Amino acid sequence: MNKQPKYRQVADALRREIDNGTYPPGSRLPSEAELSTRFDASRNTVRAGLNLLVTQGLVASSQGLGYQVTKHEVFKLNASRFENLTFPQNGDAYSTDVTAAGRRPSQTFRVELQPAPKHVAERLEVAADSTTVLRFCHRFVDDVPWSTQATHYPEWLVAKAPRLTEPGDIAEGTTRYLADLGVTQVGYFDEITTRMPTPEEARLLEVGAGVPVLLWTRTGYSDERPIRCTVTTFRGDLNQMNYEIGDLSAREVSE
Amino acid sequence: MNKQPKYRQVADALRREIDNGTYPPGSRLPSEAELSTRFDASRNTVRAGLNLLVTQGLVASSQGLGYQVTKHEVFKLNASRFENLTFPQNGDAYSTDVTAAGRRPSQTFRVELQPAPKHVAERLEVAADSTTVLRFCHRFVDDVPWSTQATHYPEWLVAKAPRLTEPGDIAEGTTRYLADLGVTQVGYFDEITTRMPTPEEARLLEVGAGVPVLLWTRTGYSDERPIRCTVTTFRGDLNQMNYEIGDLSAREVSE
DNA sequence: TAGTGGTCTAGACCACCTC
DNA sequence: AGGTGGTCTAGACCACTAC
Known part of the structure; x- marks a missing residue:
């Protein structure tokens, strides 16, 4: 026994x-x-x-x-629609989705110049110590920390698109702004992993022990090269990511 | 202080x-x-x-x-290619990918008849207590537990495709087999979440404390209705899921 | 056999919340 | 003030691994 x-x-x-x-x-x-x-x-x-x-x-x-x-209400993010290729938008999709769910979104935002971290440099295909613009966003839903999102843009792109360094939101959305300058995102590569939060992540997301984080790295491409790399850190207990692939006309949209 | x-x-x-x-x-x-x-x-x-x-x-x-x-070597799974719509295949993609990485795959497999669990019934759009065929797979890489995969097929499909209840592998792959019977998967809906493992999952995947699991639910659709629901449970420390969306011709394939 | 972590106890004192 | 969890100690004994 x-x-x-x-x-x-x-x-x-x-x-x-x-x-x-x-x-x-x-x-x-x-x-x-x-x-x-x-x-x-x-x-x-x-x-x-x-x-x-x-x-x-x-x-x-x-x-x-x-x-x-503990009790959870998970928020579902449709990653294959989130920034629809035909309707490019910025973080607005987040506010829209959250508001549609009857919740109140809020966020803090900042812009920095930073040397590219190793994993970002690899994905943007730039030198490891080259400068990038980091647009960082800390998101809340009903004042509960929800996710952090860090988007890096490569130096060569900033030369073309100086408003990327503006400290505030770009009204029409960064994707739209870039498209108007002739830099169109035509594809994404998404990487999803999970692990326990670092102390820093636990602090920002206010997660206690026993709650993993969901890490989502999205690299956006023009038809020539990578143009941005976004790393999103979600509270694993409050978020779910969904993807639609192929023809889903038969799917009941019950949610 | x-x-x-x-x-x-x-x-x-x-x-x-x-x-x-x-x-x-x-x-x-x-x-x-x-x-x-x-x-x-x-x-x-x-x-x-x-x-x-x-x-x-x-x-x-x-x-x-x-x-x-601890040390990890993460295995990357391309979920948008895993069962390519133009090259339907079964678990073979798993063996192929693992072997290509120079690792040795193995698995145990079983088939059961089971009443549909609630979340599966919802996704297959069948009654909650209706019978489903469960094809269950416990996968290892170099004898390390890697993932469990449970695929449910609805009762109405089994009537058309009796070999689904066969206890062994279907040689040409279930997707192929179904397509030959006129039931073609034309789209998928993927849901990804993370949490700490239940005691049962911890036992099957042999994860210690501090390792979350990555849960992947894929619902496959024909042009008329859902035809299968696959729930995969990964060790979060050993796996990463990737998706390709749109045109990625500019992407260097360095991995 | 020696050294490692795993389990368990009894008790002390502190910090926080509610009343 | 009283009850709750949070921290910390000192020591006992057990179970597993290596030699």
């Missing part, structure tokens, strides 16, 4: 009760002291069990308040 | 040393006892710090061996 350690028994028992609805999303778990009595374990052992659930993203704890079962 | 708790100082110090190459991927960290001396902290405090790094996926521990810095 595989005897589980006590703290795992605690975690498993609580997980079952969360799954079967004893503790529904948003409700509070019993206090450590109560659980300690119930499982005949020391407070530290109960804490070890609870910590497992926290790192698995099932519950979150806060000092003075207790442990609360 | 924001004084960090001691176990965070331990974690931060070790993280810096991992980042700057003091402890390169694959190397071992000092023992808990040594770290305890170095940081003038109790063994439990050091363990709390190390546990942070473990849940962040930076290091892995094993009894009797110590803590080892």
Whole structure:
């Protein structure tokens, strides 16, 4: 018989009760002291069990308040439509989608000149230390941190499109602005990965332990070369990415 | 001044040393006892710090061996080509890609009849309790668990395509087989999310704490209706998904 | 057998939230 | 003030790996 350690028994028992609805999303778990009595374990052992659930993203704890079962409402992003090739737009698609979902979007924005980080330089096909324009966006939905988005433009493009260095939004959208200058995005290459957040990411996105981030790197191409590289970091518990490929005329649009 | 708790100082110090190459991927960290001396902290405090790094996926521990810095080689899956509409193929694309990378693929496979789980029923647009054929695949690369893949086919399709219930592989590929019967997949809808693994997923994929899973749900459509729903569960530390959209003729294929 | 991490306890004190 | 979780300690014993 595989005897589980006590703290795992605690975690498993609580997980079952969360799954079967004893503790529904948003409700509070019993206090450590109560659980300690119930499982005949020391407070530290109960804490070890609870910590497992926290790192698995099932519950979150806060000092003075207790442990609360997490609840998510995921936001669905259609990445194959997000910046439609025929209707190029900037971050506007984000505001539009969020508003359409009845939520309130907000963001902070800044522009910097930066030497290209290695992975960006590779994707933009420029030298690793060459200058790029970084347009950085920190996005919130109903004041909850949602994602960060960092778009790098190569130096040669800035010469053609000086407004890229303007500190504010470009009203008509950067994609539109660039297209008007003869630099049209005709394709994208998307890379999607996941991992646990770095301390910096955890701070910006205000994620606790147990919530991974979804990393989305989009490299945009003209018919000649890469013209931008956008790295978006999503809270993994609040976001889903969708792609449409081929003919989907048979699809019910129920969502 | 924001004084960090001691176990965070331990974690931060070790993280810096991992980042700057003091402890390169694959190397071992000092023992808990040594770290305890170095940081003038109790063994439990050091363990709390190390546990942070473990849940962040930076290091892995094993009894009797110590803590080892994790190393990853990510496998890149081109999801927009994986089952090319013009060259339909089954799991073969997986073996082909893996072999091309100089790795050795293997898999276990089984077929079951199952009532449609809720999320599958929605996507296949069938009743929630209707029967589906489940073709399930557990994939390994060089004997490391890589992903699980569960494809559900609706009951009405099985009537047309009885070989779907055959327990073995379909030699020419299921997509090909279905196309020959007049059921052609003309489009896909892909959904990508991430979260921490359930205990069951952790067991199948042999992931330790701190490694999220990447969930990929692909619903395939004929020109009339959905014909299959495939849910793939990847180890997030070993996999990346790529999509190509639009015209990428300018892209250097360096990988 | 020696050294490593894994489990567990009992108790102390602190920080935060609610009343 | 009282209850909650957060931090930290000191020590015990167990399980696994290497030699």
